[in-house]
Amino acid sequence: MYRAVRVFRKAGFAAAGGVPSFGTDLEESLLLTDKEKSGEVLSPDRLPGLRYNLWNYLKYEINFIREVIAISWYWLNGWI
Structure with missing residues (x-):
């Protein structure tokens, strides 16, 4: 968002x-089956919070690094 606003201001707007907008994570209870929710069956590999949140947070870090590089590139080229 910062990059787009700076480019528009540089163009004269x-x-x-x-x-900015932010995504939301799913609740862990939505990722479990009915048996797992009741406690009847809980296999050790069923850690949905760890599994899904790990990838979500990794994606946030990649997006952040990408934006820092893009802002630096725009600044070096004089676009912002």
Whole structure:
């Protein structure tokens, strides 16, 4: 969002602004079966919070690094 707003302002749009959006994670209870919720069967490999949140947080880190590199590239080229 920062990058887009800065480019628009550099192009002459004085009233450029933006609001970021954020995704939400699923609750762990939605990822479990009915038997696992009741406690009848809980296999050791069923850790949905660890499994899904790990990949979500890794994706956030990749997006952050990508934006830092892109902002640096735009700044070096004089676009912002």
